[in-house]
Amino acid sequence: MEMRSLEKIEGIGVDLTPKLQPIAFSLCDPFLHSHCYSCYRTLPSIHTDTGPIRYCSLFCSRIDYPIHFNSGEHHLFLILQSHSTTWHTDDTSDLRTALRLLHHFNQLGIVPSLQSDRIGGLLTNREKLKQQEDDDILARIKEGGRLMSLARIMRDDEREVEENNTELEEMEMVLCIVLTNAVEVQVNEKQGLGVAVYGPSFSWINHSCAPNACYRFSIAGPESDDSGRGEPKMRITTFGDEPGEIANENALCGYGPRIVVRSIKPMKKGEEVCVAYTDLLQPKAMRHTELWLRYRFICSCRRCSALSPTHVDHILHGNYAANPESTNSRWEPNFYKDNGYEELSDCMDEIISEYMSTGNPECCCDKLEIMLRQSLRKEQLQSWPTFKLHPLHHLCLNAYITLASVYKIRASELLSSDSVKNKHRSKFSKLSRFSAAYSLLLAGATHHLFLSESSLIVSAVHFWISAGESLLSLSKSLIWTSVFGQKCPNSSIFSHPGHSHCECLLMERFEVSMPCDLSQSASTKIEFEEISKGFMNCASRLSSEVWPFLTEGGPFFEDIQDPINFSWLETIKYSHALLLRSPCTSSHRENDSYCGLRCEREHLFQLGVHCLVYGEYLATICYSSPCYLTNHVRSLLQVQNKEIPFEYTAAM
Numbered sequence: 001m002e003m004r005s006l007e008k009i010e011g012i013g014v015d016l017t018p019k020l021q022p023i024a025f026s027l028c029d030p031f032l033h034s035h036c037y038s039c040y041r042t043l044p045s046i047h048t049d050t051g052p053i054r055y056c057s058l059f060c061s062r063i064d065y066p067i068h069f070n071s072g073e074h075h076l077f078l079i080l081q082s083h084s085t086t087w088h089t090d091d092t093s094d095l096r097t098a099l100r101l102l103h104h105f106n107q108l109g110i111v112p113s114l115q116s117d118r119i120g121g122l123l124t125n126r127e128k129l130k131q132q133e134d135d136d137i138l139a140r141i142k143e144g145g146r147l148m149s150l151a152r153i154m155r156d157d158e159r160e161v162e163e164n165n166t167e168l169e170e171m172e173m174v175l176c177i178v179l180t181n182a183v184e185v186q187v188n189e190k191q192g193l194g195v196a197v198y199g200p201s202f203s204w205i206n207h208s209c210a211p212n213a214c215y216r217f218s219i220a221g222p223e224s225d226d227s228g229r230g231e232p233k234m235r236i237t238t239f240g241d242e243p244g245e246i247a248n249e250n251a252l253c254g255y256g257p258r259i260v261v262r263s264i265k266p267m268k269k270g271e272e273v274c275v276a277y278t279d280l281l282q283p284k285a286m287r288h289t290e291l292w293l294r295y296r297f298i299c300s301c302r303r304c305s306a307l308s309p310t311h312v313d314h315i316l317h318g319n320y321a322a323n324p325e326s327t328n329s330r331w332e333p334n335f336y337k338d339n340g341y342e343e344l345s346d347c348m349d350e351i352i353s354e355y356m357s358t359g360n361p362e363c364c365c366d367k368l369e370i371m372l373r374q375s376l377r378k379e380q381l382q383s384w385p386t387f388k389l390h391p392l393h394h395l396c397l398n399a400y401i402t403l404a405s406v407y408k409i410r411a412s413e414l415l416s417s418d419s420v421k422n423k424h425r426s427k428f429s430k431l432s433r434f435s436a437a438y439s440l441l442l443a444g445a446t447h448h449l450f451l452s453e454s455s456l457i458v459s460a461v462h463f464w465i466s467a468g469e470s471l472l473s474l475s476k477s478l479i480w481t482s483v484f485g486q487k488c489p490n491s492s493i494f495s496h497p498g499h500s501h502c503e504c505l506l507m508e509r510f511e512v513s514m515p516c517d518l519s520q521s522a523s524t525k526i527e528f529e530e531i532s533k534g535f536m537n538c539a540s541r542l543s544s545e546v547w548p549f550l551t552e553g554g555p556f557f558e559d560i561q562d563p564i565n566f567s568w569l570e571t572i573k574y575s576h577a578l579l580l581r582s583p584c585t586s587s588h589r590e591n592d593s594y595c596g597l598r599c600e601r602e603h604l605f606q607l608g609v610h611c612l613v614y615g616e617y618l619a620t621i622c623y624s625s626p627c628y629l630t631n632h633v634r635s636l637l638q639v640q641n642k643e644i645p646f647e648y649t650a651a652m
């Protein structure tokens with residue numbers, strides 16, 4: 001089965017469905033004590049405590065507790081707590097969702113049939129998932145089915161405990177529906193809160209590595225009237241022979257996280273609507289491995305079946321490296337085929353898992369940067385005395401993500417220790433600058449790829465917002481007072497977020513209306529291109545002002561000429577002079593005038609605001625406004641507008 005567009009969709013950022021209710025959902029284990037099991041909102045200080053799960057109100061408890069108890073979920077908790085059995089992972093949400101889903105089918109009188117690969121229209125994929133005997137998934141399905149069956153036996157405590165193969169198989173089928181159709185419910189920047197299974201209108205949407213749609217969640221309490229009246233109409237429809245009995249989507253539980261499908265590309269009438277099941281910034285082989293392990297299919301979308309790899313895959317693939325010996329090309333193709341890409345990738349996994357287990361952030365940063373600079377051992381290099389990874393290689397992107405966050409952690413650890421007051425001031429400055437530099441580089445790199453593959457907009461949203469947040473925080477941080485002392489520019493630069501001499505359309509909108517309301521109208525391609533071009537012009541100009549400052553003292557950055565406009569990658573020939581160009585030195589900085597510092601700080605601030613406002617614009621396209629991302633940006637920018645708090649200065 002698949003879903004297709006009912007009409008031509010001209011703009012990007014159009015809701016393709018109204019808010020769809022889940023059939024079954026549950027919270028992930030880490031949130032069982034902090035969030036309401038029924039409406040997903042953070043628990044107030046007074047809440048209804050019903051054992052392992054909690055509710056924010058009597059209303060929520062009354063509506064959900066019967067399902068919790070009658071589905072056998074309550075008994076599953078008892079079994080797991082008895083320590084007589086263990087589950088494969090720390091999280092039991094898949095199992096709990098499966099019990100709730102089965103309960104729902106039972107309520108509707110839908111009886112699982114072992115002859116069909118569907119229940120209520122939803123694909124189980126059980127045969128394929130169980131194909132490989134030695135697989136971890138197989139063990140999970142078998143053990144999960146057994147635990148579900150035990151929980152239901154315990155619920156009906158008068159029943160005799162006996163081996164019942166048919167029942168076990170039914171349990172496995174329902175668990176397989178969850179593995180195949182469930183999505184992670186994301187309502188903030190952190191980890192997914194829970195998992196949910198939706199009816200065919202959502203669950204029949206297939207995957208593509210260049211999708212034309214994405215989805216967002218909306219959480220509302222069960223009391224609220226969220227019945228969908230006056231909402232956008234259904235713009236997608238099923239395609240394929242309807243497979244028997246279908247779960248009636250109007251007879252659902254009536255509460256829980258709603259999902260809305262939204263266009264991220266214009267569509268023709270009748271075009272298949274697809275979303276992404278996996279991280280699209282991975283190279284093809286990694287995407288395929290992940291899709292195969294979880295869903296057992298080989299993707300043959302436009303991006304995957306292109307005769308020669310698409311531009312994005314070509315870059316992410318890793319078949320490039322800088323060869324200083326070569327006279328005519330900066331980035332040589334096919335380098336990794338013979339030069340241990342696997343080894344490099346393993347090395348990176350090792351560095352990150354060592355950091356997770358030992359918690360030594362300094363060691364992690366050092367090792368990752370060495371890896372970025374000199375990736376293979378000398379004996380492997382043969383005729384290549386030195387080389388560098390392509391800056392947009394997927395291993396580099398992963399390294400930037402880790403480095404941005406680990407440098408930030410190191411800076412805040414230093415801040416919380418008294419030592420920053422004295423001898424470690426310049427170290428604090430360096431850590432904060434590097435964190436912002438890697439965030440900016442990541443956003444710029446993703447944007448460069450997004451220009452060739454527009455479905456990468458979803459990744460670009462997150463990275464632009466993180467970069468903006470990081471730059472803004474740096475422009476306010478104590479480095480200005482601690483490192484530059486009396487020369488610290490004052491806070492008047494923050495009084496006007498859009499600020500002068502900016503021709504970018506987005507900042508105009510930002511200044512005229514707060515918040516910039518794009519939610520009512522879909523963005524046309526022309527408008528989108530104009531806004532993006534204006535933003536890129538401003539961001540490039542500002543980043544050229546701050547890049548030397550952000551990267552001073554960081555040898556890895558010496559090879560990155562511009563973190564936003566990557567045209568230098570294609571046009572500039574390799575030259576030693578370029579690699580060895582003298583970085584901005586500290587003596588240069590010491591000679592800076594008060595005016596120079598003020599400009600630098602102002603540019604940082606301006607660039608931060610631009611990244612945030614552009615990130616908000618992209619978020620409005622992908623998720624509509626308000627959503628948790630646009631709210632987050634608004635709260636950051638509103639703090640700006642009030643008065644700059646110099647939040648860290650107080651700690652000095």
Ligand SMILES: C[S@@+](CC[C@H](N)C(=O)[O-])C[C@H]1O[C@@H](n2cnc3c(N)ncnc32)[C@H](O)[C@@H]1O
Pocket residue numbers: 001002121122123125180181203204205206207208295296297298299300301
């Ligand atoms: C959530 S369901 C999508 C709807 C499904 N096609 C159906 O008939 O119910 C996920 C399953 O659909 C199939 N699927 C999704 N995207 C696919 C793709 N691009 N190519 C092949 N199969 C795909 C896989 O079997 C996968 O496990």
